[in-house]
Amino acid sequence: MKILVCISHVPDTTSKINFTDGDTKFDTNGVQFVINPNDEFGLTRAMWFKEKQGASVDVVNVGGPETEPTLRKALAIGADSAIRVNTAATDGYAVAQQLATVVKDGQYDLVIAGRESIDYNGGMVPGMLAALTGASFVTNCVSLEVDGSNATAVREIDGGKETIATSLPLVIGGQKGLVEESDLRIPNMRGIMMARQKPLKVLEPINTSDATAAKSFEKPAPKGAVTLVDADNLDELISLLHNEAKVI
């Protein structure tokens, strides 16, 4: 089984978010970048398929040279080789089209992406990639088993879960649950050394046009001070929630 894991290069979850160039661009100054957490759960599940079922695992990112340390980290965790499509990821549809070319050329059986990236939160690349390549698709995926060309996936739905039977080729939108938090791997020194020797192929992009464009950004208005209520005066809290906030 040939697996491709899509890796987004995103600000660490603790990052303070600021914008630059007249609020048109994300300010990367002082920001630490990581593998998108939803992708990391998928990468770790892919390692399981590699170790237990003999799968090969490649990772891919659509982005500029600044994303290569994130791809090297994925190699240090255990991926076999990496691909970077050399273009800025500005629109989900365009990214999905770049990835579709990589998937078709590499004849991957299983593509694992995160259900969404934690920066732009578009939540569209895995579904578009599946539709563009004619693969089956399961998102919000919290469990995945593959037996030959058959796959069983569990999808989180509002208020529960559903089990889906499908077949390869398959695209997954993964999240926590594919593996547990405690299963995530911190690259060790040997992994980091080996990652330096592993292939990282840079591909030039195909021509695409952006379906959407983020024109400007703003931060939420600063929040007013909290209204503190005395622990012995819960009637006041109920009154505030009823009369002022009107939520009960």
Added chain:
Amino acid sequence: MSVLVYTESDKGQLKKISFEVASYAKAVADLMNTTVTAVAINAQNVESLGNYGVSKVLNITNDAIKNFNVNTHASILEQAVKQENATVVILSSSADSRYLAPVLAVKLEAGYVSNVVEKPSNISPFTVKRTAFTNKAFSQTEINNGHKIIGVSNNSYGLVENTTTAQVEAFSPNIEDSGITVTSVDKASNQVSIADAEVVVSGGRGLKGPENWGLIEDLAEVLGAATACSKPVSDLGWRPHSEHVGQTGKPVASNLYIAIGISGAIQHLAGINASKVKVVINTDPEAPFFKAADYGIVGDAFEIVPKLTEKLKEFKAQNA
């Protein structure tokens, strides 16, 4: 040319989010000088969509469509778009809508924007405001393509009544074999889901152990609320992952969010920031959550929460 809206139902009952997306679709239709057509699948009382500005309902009744199926539903909507010659499709931020929208976008070669929180500020170029960086920011996003799909953030636009008479038409799209089979659905029927909840009661490590979750559940029951938890609580296995809310868990956009024993890490606050009113109960007055909350009580949850539950019971009895 109409605006098409995808409605969702549970056991035949239209969900509240369906009326919200209908309200949103009406606002878009007014900007475009056109009308709203809704697609309803195996739902009852679809005329009620008229109360929120829907002029026409494409009503699908087909026993073969038992479960949501991404390919089947995308194909149904594609056929509806073609029949109605629609250029804009509106859907919600439910798990199903988020699953469906990108697949439909490829079928229609549409620009898709998710997490939209306001009606379009402009229709030429078509511009919407959406959240980004997990509620830490907003972005004004333009859609370039001819077809446009908008995923409306739940609870952001609200219900806007607009009495219209909805003309209900039977619609019989072709149902394609999809390559995906739902083999089982595991859904607690008596619980409110976090996505649908108006009120969410959430517990953190301050509750000291899973055996104390009765406090959270009792309060949630009085308020008809969903229960949720912080990331450490789900990582420790005190509560299932499905209850984890925050940046890497589920987003919350309820009217009222009550955080009990949650300090308020930046990742947690990002995930719940879309909730309208936030209440925090914590022993530590320095907890970051007090900076994000509207109302706060400094004190011991083990004393306060049972009292609050009792008082809310009395309040609910009086205001029933």
